[in-house]
Amino acid sequence: MSIQHTVVFRLAHPAASAEERDFLMTGHSALTSIPGVAEFTIRRQVSGKSDLTHQFSMVFADQNAYDAYNVHPAHTAFVAERWIPEVVEFQEYDFVE
């Protein structure tokens, strides 16, 4: 059963800044390099009912692919080097049919 893994987040950087752009581009390239990551998207969160501003979303074919992603060095490096220092607030959600 496929799993849509999502995280909604807010960066420390100003909207439309070079730092924001670099974070999003690096996230895209790091995470899409990982086997099993499909349908990767970056979108803006625009509801005034949340102060989070972006979403990363990806689809895994099954739990094994998700588990492999979680421990993949490209994922753990991105989390340590970029996510933790630059993301102020976030919430993960995973969706299944």
Added chain:
Amino acid sequence: MSIQHTVVFRLAHPAASAEERDFLMTGHSALTSIPGVAEFTIRRQVSGKSDLTHQFSMVFADQNAYDAYNVHPAHTAFVAERWIPEVVEFQEYDFVE
């Protein structure tokens, strides 16, 4: 520009109960009856990092369609009669490209 409107929520009802099933079926039928609601889905939220358990998602072609949905009697009646009494916790997010 199309807008994906989502709400992640948790019901007062036990998982897999008749009350849960009735809420989801009524939500589906009420909300999909509203003009402009496309790609309506109901999914389960399974990440242990959130205690919300379901998601409603729909796509509007533009802000006008979204605004019309918000004030449509089938929407406001569902919110008043079912959502408020039966939903314990929720968070809305809207996504755009």
